[in-house]
Structures are given as structure tokens and as C-alpha cells.
Amino acid sequence: MPPPPPRGASRRRRRAAVLGTPPGDDRPERARRPLDVVTGLVLDASPHLLVVGTAGGEARLAISEATTVWHGGRGGTALLRPGRRVVVRPRDAGPGTADDGWTAARVPGGARAADRIWVDIARVTGTILACGKGAVDVDMGPHRGRTRVEIPPRSLERVLVRHPRLEPGYLIDVICVRSPDGPRAVLPGTSQPGHRADDLAAPEHSAPVPAVLRGTATWFGGLDDRGDAGDVADGAAYPAVDAEGDAGGCGNAPSGCVAFPFLSLGSEITVHNECDGRGARVPVVECGCVAARYCDRCVECDASPRGRIVELTPAAFARLGGDLVSGCFTAAVRPLPENSGDRPVVGEQCALSGASKGAASW
Amino acid sequence: MVTAFQNTQVLLLASVLLAACLAKLAVREPVANTSHRVHGVPVPAGLARLTALRGSRRMAVGLGLGEGVLGLALLMTSHLSVRLATTVAFAAATWLVGELRVHRPDAGCGCFGGLSARRVERRSVLRAMLFTAAAVAALGAPLAGLDVLRDVQAQVWLVFAVELALFAALSPELPALLERSSLPRCPGRASTPCERRRSPIEETYATLRGSAAWAEHENVIVSAVPLDVWREGCWRFVVFPARRDGRDMEVVFAVSTAERDRTVRAALTADTKDLSAVL
Missing domain, CATH: 3.10.450 (Nuclear Transport Factor 2; Chain: A,)
Structure with missing residues (x-):
């Protein structure tokens, strides 16, 4: 994972000083290592080689017949035009290296072999503000602003399957491609029909907080140019970021349909892709108050429990083995370090008794 | 025999009213349950306001104190006005519980404070109806509650025990009470876990x-x-x-x-x- 925001490291150090040292790695047992994903702008592309400009310099990736390129649909290397933004997932060479590991498959020249390349992929998730002819205005939350999504006729039918009521006040979630005129919807990003944004199904106020949350992991972003320089703010948007002090949360965020513990920007959560088996610690970089409004399931591999428990940046999502086009994977998230000694011991027994009995294992 | 039965109803009603008073004062209703939607459909504004009023702490304390006064009055006096007030109170409660069951399947009745936070069940309505019937039967009871206790007959105890057992069987609050008492030192309401409590x-x-x-x-x-x-x-x-x-x-x-x-x-x-x- 790339380095977390600067504040995250100092917060973890201070937290460890006052509560004790948390464990170094909360990855689930036998979890596979995350993939080494490359994000950046296409500098050059040929039928056999892709050169990507990243924050760390140029990355060269080999392209083969097995490489899939997506730009609103599957296509060839002609889609890899200079200036377009790409997320490249290298091919997994399989097990056999140290630490249950993964190593990138390499071609004889030393370049990594690309497995999947998503070109100019973006996602719009939020509440519909207005519907026009072939476009909808979407409020993506207080921290992501508003945007207009074009829904071309060839995509409208697919979008309407999951969002039969494209009306103001209803939630929408669409996978898009970036275009000079703004995001263009390609397909819906959720398997369940949309509902009104204020139709929340919050758990009871006394519902215990499980040590490991289970639900759906989705991804967000791709609309702005933040990721072009190598995902400086790569990480997760967590639905329950505290709004007080310097925690960085949204003031009137809904509580979500899962019993989330409050965290802050810079906190680290452990995300496990239960479809692919990969796991990693991911820093919280944004408040995911929009995700809190969704109580849908992911049907990527069986049906996940309801609720979006984390939104990941495209790179973080792909690193954990997610397919950006399918839009989700069943996830287990450990929001707090596995260290029972860091909980209050006096007075909170009432509140904690249910939590500590909750699903504590991966 | 009929008189003994009527006297027993006075004891039962006084016990229930005092228990409801104590529960309302001691166990707060959950504050987070403020949604005014049922299955995504907005509740009519009037009913939503009524539910909000019923769910307020002041209202709960006021009702609890009223029930306590009525329970004590039943124990101390055999005046007809007290019996009539009890009958009206239980009849009103029966109507309210029935309405809540139909119109607010997501809300509890609050009959026993925070212990009645779960949705109104059919047995809660039946219980309220039986209490109303008991209040009607108690209208003609010759003795006040304390007088009944001073000279307790075996058949009174027997009827009282059977009625209490029936009351327990028809009370969804009993499992909630047992659940709370099994928790370590939890005075008052069910707490929001500290991890997700909004702390200013x-x-x-x-x-x-x-x-x-x-x-x-x-x-x-x-x-x-x-x-x-x-x-x-x-x-x-x-x-x-x-x-x-x-x-x-x-x-x-x-x-x-x-x-x-x-x-x-x-x-x-x-x-x-x-x-x-x-x-």
C-alpha cells in the first residue's frame, strides 16, 4: 500500500503511546498479499508494451493477447491513447514465493505482464438531484460535490434495470467512462434497485459493534485528477468518520445500515476480499457518508451481507483483487486493531459485552 | 367467591400500575428510534408527532408518575372515581396499543418504558384488553388493595398467582428485562456501544x-x-x-x-x- 496521509503515522504513534502498541499486521491468516497495481497516465502504448507515467516515474508493462483492456467495454490496445488515465492490474504469477506470496509475472525483458487495464474508468455514486434528457445531476456528498452524468441510449436500458426510478431523491450508482463532457454512464454499479436516499435502515442504537464488519466493498472516484500523480490519497472512504475535532468526518452523516465504530482520517483498517482472498491494511482517506446510505449486497461471489462497509480508491480496490467493472466484492473489515487491551475497562462493560462477543474472527 | 375475584383484580391492577411506573422512571426508551417511516413509506405527520410526543422523556415520566399515583390510590382507597379512572386508563391504553400495532409496526408501545421498545405484538394488545376487563371487574370490589392484603384469603392468592403468570406470559418485556439483568452493571437504559456513540x-x-x-x-x-x-x-x-x-x-x-x-x-x-x- 502507498504511504498513508502524514497525519496517520503520527496518530498511530501517539495512539500506541497512550494505549499500548497495536499489532503490526492484522491481515487475516492465509490472506494473499495485495497486487502491485499501477495507476497513472498513458505515456506511450504499442501492441506489446504500455508505458505509464506514475508518481514514481515510468512503469513499463507488457501487453499480451491475454490482457483485457476496458474503456466502456472490452477493446484492444488502440484504446490506450496517450493522456488517458489507466489502472493496470499486473498478472498474478501464482503462489510459490515467500510468505504465501504473489509475484508479478514478468516477460523476458523484465517488464511486468499486464492482466487487466481499465482506461478512464470512473464511478458516480450519490443522490439524484435532477433528471434531464439523457443526463442526471447527482449529489455525491458534501466532500465530493456534484456532477452531471450522461446516460447514452445504449446504456439507459441497463441502468434502468437497477435504477427503475431515475427521479430526484433516489440513489444512483453507475460505472462510467470519463469524457471531455463529463462522466458517461456505462452500466449500473449495484445489483439492487435504487431506493430513496433518506430511506435508511440503521441498526438499533444499542446494536453491538462486531470486531470484524462484513458486507460489501465498493470503489469510488476516477472523476477528478487526483489519481493522475500516483494516487497520493490512496486508501478508503469509511462510512463512520467522526465529525468532531480534527477527525475529518461529515457533520450530518447517516449512521449506515451496519453498526460501524467511529474512526478518523488517517486511521488504518484491515480489508479482506472474501472473494479473492487478498487482504491489506488501508488508511482512511475520506468520509464515506454516501456509502452509508446504501444497504445493498454484492453478488460477485455468493451474496454478501447487506451494507457498504468500505469504499476504496480504484487502485486500492484493484490491489485487493477487485474488478472495477463489477464494482464490488464481499469484504470483511477490521476497523480497529486486534488488541483487546485498548478498550476502556471501567463503565463500558455494558456497551462492550455484545461487541466483544461479536464476530471477532476473520 | 365473586367478591374475592374482584378484590384480586384491585391487587393485580395496582401491581401492574406500580410496575409500569417503576419501569418508565428507571428504564429510558431508546432515543435513536426516531424514524418516521414504515417500510420506506412516510408516516402521516399527525401520527409522527404523536409518536414523538409519546417517545419523549417528559411524557414518559409524566405517564409513569400518573400510573404510580393511580396504583397507590387503588391500594389505599376503594373510591369509585379511582376505579373509574383506572378503567378509562386501561381502555385508552388498549386503543393506543391497537393503533400502534396497525400504524407503527416499527415502534414499541413504551408501556413499560424502555423494556417495551420492540414492536407491538398481538399478545400486548390481548394483555391490555385483559387489564381493561380486570379494571371493569374491579369497579364493584368492596375493598381497597391494602385491606385485601391485610386479610388475604387462599383463593385470592391462587387467583392472583394465576393472573400474574398470565401477565408474565403475555409480556414481551420479560425477556428484555432478563436480558438486561444478565448484563454486567448496566444501570438505566440500554447503552449505545461506546464505539458508535456520538460523543460531543x-x-x-x-x-x-x-x-x-x-x-x-x-x-x-x-x-x-x-x-x-x-x-x-x-x-x-x-x-x-x-x-x-x-x-x-x-x-x-x-x-x-x-x-x-x-x-x-x-x-x-x-x-x-x-x-x-x-x-
């Missing part, structure tokens, strides 16, 4: 400034403005710049976000700038 920053500062940890480190703090304030689960962390023996340091406080008995921990650490210089 003012509460954190008040807890911090009243703590022994603050008193211990107050003298080394050099600025009242914290360097960083953030939260993780049950703890809110507050960091102040400090100076000790001529060295720049930091005092890190961890303040619990629990509803009550909040604890505070503290640690004096090297300044981040110093540490980065060392590293």
Missing part, C-alpha cells in the same frame, strides 16, 4: 479536565490549544504540546466515549518533530 467534543473536554490524568499533566502543558483531536472506536485522543526539563514533548490523552464512567489515560511522549529528527 465538549463532553470530552469536560471529562478530560475533571480527570486525575489531567491534574497530573496539567503543569507541563504549554498551550491550551490541542495539536490534534481525533477518534478511534471507544477513544477520543487529544494531544497538547508540553515542555518538561527543557525538552519539547507531547501529552496524549485518550478519553473514553462511553455514556458513563468515562476513563482517561495519558502518556507523555517525545515531540513528533524531535522524533522525526532522530529517525
Whole structure:
């Protein structure tokens, strides 16, 4: 994972000083290592080689017949035009290296072999503000602003399957491609029909907080140019970021349909892709108050429990083995370090008794 | 026999009213249950206002006190006005519980305070109807509750025990009560877990400034403005710049976000700038 925001490291150090040292790695047992994903702008592309400009310099990736390129649909290397933004997932060479590991498959020249390349992929998730002819205005939350999504006729039918009521006040979630005129919807990003944004199904106020949350992991972003320089703010948007002090949360965020513990920007959560088996610690970089409004399931591999428990940046999502086009994977998230000694011991027994009995294992 | 049965109803009703009074005063209703939608459909504004009024703490305390007064009056006097008031109260409760069951399947009746937070079941309606019937039967009872207790007949005890058993069987609050009593030291309402409780920053500062940890480190703090304030689960962390023996340091406080008995921990650490210089 790339380095977390600067504040995250100092917060973890201070937290460890006052509560004790948390464990170094909360990855689930036998979890596979995350993939080494490359994000950046296409500098050059040929039928056999892709050169990507990243924050760390140029990355060269080999392209083969097995490489899939997506730009609103599957296509060839002609889609890899200079200036377009790409997320490249290298091919997994399989097990056999140290630490249950993964190593990138390499071609004889030393370049990594690309497995999947998503070109100019973006996602719009939020509440519909207005519907026009072939476009909808979407409020993506207080921290992501508003945007207009074009829904071309060839995509409208697919979008309407999951969002039969494209009306103001209803939630929408669409996978898009970036275009000079703004995001263009390609397909819906959720398997369940949309509902009104204020139709929340919050758990009871006394519902215990499980040590490991289970639900759906989705991804967000791709609309702005933040990721072009190598995902400086790569990480997760967590639905329950505290709004007080310097925690960085949204003031009137809904509580979500899962019993989330409050965290802050810079906190680290452990995300496990239960479809692919990969796991990693991911820093919280944004408040995911929009995700809190969704109580849908992911049907990527069986049906996940309801609720979006984390939104990941495209790179973080792909690193954990997610397919950006399918839009989700069943996830287990450990929001707090596995260290029972860091909980209050006096007075909170009432509140904690249910939590500590909750699903504590991966 | 009929008279003994009528007298027993006075005892039963007094017991129920006093129990409801105690439950309303001791166990708060959950505050988070303020949704005015049923299966996504908005509840009519009038009914929503009524539910909000019924769910308010003041209303619960007022009703509880009223029930307590009525229960005590049943024990102390055999005046017809008390019996009539009891009958009207139980008849109104029956109507209300029936309405709630039909129109607010998501809301509890609050009959026994926070113990009645779950949705109204059919047995709750049946229970209210039986109490109304008991109140009607008690209208003609010759004795006040205390007088019945002074000269208890075996058949009164028998009927009373059977009725209490029936009352317990028809009460969804009993499992809630047993659940609460099995929890370690949980006075009052069911608490929101500290991890997800919304804790205002003012509460954190008040807890911090009243703590022994603050008193211990107050003298080394050099600025009242914290360097960083953030939260993780049950703890809110507050960091102040400090100076000790001529060295720049930091005092890190961890303040619990629990509803009550909040604890505070503290640690004096090297300044981040110093540490980065060392590293």
C-alpha cells in the first residue's frame, strides 16, 4: 500500500503511546498479499508494451493477447491513447514465493505482464438531484460535490434495470467512462434497485459493534485528477468518520445500515476480499457518508451481507483483487486493531459485552 | 367467591400500575428510534408527532408518575372515581396499543418504558384488553388493595398467582428485562456501544479536565490549544504540546466515549518533530 496521509503515522504513534502498541499486521491468516497495481497516465502504448507515467516515474508493462483492456467495454490496445488515465492490474504469477506470496509475472525483458487495464474508468455514486434528457445531476456528498452524468441510449436500458426510478431523491450508482463532457454512464454499479436516499435502515442504537464488519466493498472516484500523480490519497472512504475535532468526518452523516465504530482520517483498517482472498491494511482517506446510505449486497461471489462497509480508491480496490467493472466484492473489515487491551475497562462493560462477543474472527 | 375475584383484580391492577411506573422512571426508551417511516413509506405527520410526543422523556415520566399515583390510590382507597379512572386508563391504553400495532409496526408501545421498545405484538394488545376487563371487574370490589392484603384469603392468592403468570406470559418485556439483568452493571437504559456513540467534543473536554490524568499533566502543558483531536472506536485522543526539563514533548490523552464512567489515560511522549529528527 502507498504511504498513508502524514497525519496517520503520527496518530498511530501517539495512539500506541497512550494505549499500548497495536499489532503490526492484522491481515487475516492465509490472506494473499495485495497486487502491485499501477495507476497513472498513458505515456506511450504499442501492441506489446504500455508505458505509464506514475508518481514514481515510468512503469513499463507488457501487453499480451491475454490482457483485457476496458474503456466502456472490452477493446484492444488502440484504446490506450496517450493522456488517458489507466489502472493496470499486473498478472498474478501464482503462489510459490515467500510468505504465501504473489509475484508479478514478468516477460523476458523484465517488464511486468499486464492482466487487466481499465482506461478512464470512473464511478458516480450519490443522490439524484435532477433528471434531464439523457443526463442526471447527482449529489455525491458534501466532500465530493456534484456532477452531471450522461446516460447514452445504449446504456439507459441497463441502468434502468437497477435504477427503475431515475427521479430526484433516489440513489444512483453507475460505472462510467470519463469524457471531455463529463462522466458517461456505462452500466449500473449495484445489483439492487435504487431506493430513496433518506430511506435508511440503521441498526438499533444499542446494536453491538462486531470486531470484524462484513458486507460489501465498493470503489469510488476516477472523476477528478487526483489519481493522475500516483494516487497520493490512496486508501478508503469509511462510512463512520467522526465529525468532531480534527477527525475529518461529515457533520450530518447517516449512521449506515451496519453498526460501524467511529474512526478518523488517517486511521488504518484491515480489508479482506472474501472473494479473492487478498487482504491489506488501508488508511482512511475520506468520509464515506454516501456509502452509508446504501444497504445493498454484492453478488460477485455468493451474496454478501447487506451494507457498504468500505469504499476504496480504484487502485486500492484493484490491489485487493477487485474488478472495477463489477464494482464490488464481499469484504470483511477490521476497523480497529486486534488488541483487546485498548478498550476502556471501567463503565463500558455494558456497551462492550455484545461487541466483544461479536464476530471477532476473520 | 365473586367478591374475592374482584378484590384480586384491585391487587393485580395496582401491581401492574406500580410496575409500569417503576419501569418508565428507571428504564429510558431508546432515543435513536426516531424514524418516521414504515417500510420506506412516510408516516402521516399527525401520527409522527404523536409518536414523538409519546417517545419523549417528559411524557414518559409524566405517564409513569400518573400510573404510580393511580396504583397507590387503588391500594389505599376503594373510591369509585379511582376505579373509574383506572378503567378509562386501561381502555385508552388498549386503543393506543391497537393503533400502534396497525400504524407503527416499527415502534414499541413504551408501556413499560424502555423494556417495551420492540414492536407491538398481538399478545400486548390481548394483555391490555385483559387489564381493561380486570379494571371493569374491579369497579364493584368492596375493598381497597391494602385491606385485601391485610386479610388475604387462599383463593385470592391462587387467583392472583394465576393472573400474574398470565401477565408474565403475555409480556414481551420479560425477556428484555432478563436480558438486561444478565448484563454486567448496566444501570438505566440500554447503552449505545461506546464505539458508535456520538460523543460531543465538549463532553470530552469536560471529562478530560475533571480527570486525575489531567491534574497530573496539567503543569507541563504549554498551550491550551490541542495539536490534534481525533477518534478511534471507544477513544477520543487529544494531544497538547508540553515542555518538561527543557525538552519539547507531547501529552496524549485518550478519553473514553462511553455514556458513563468515562476513563482517561495519558502518556507523555517525545515531540513528533524531535522524533522525526532522530529517525
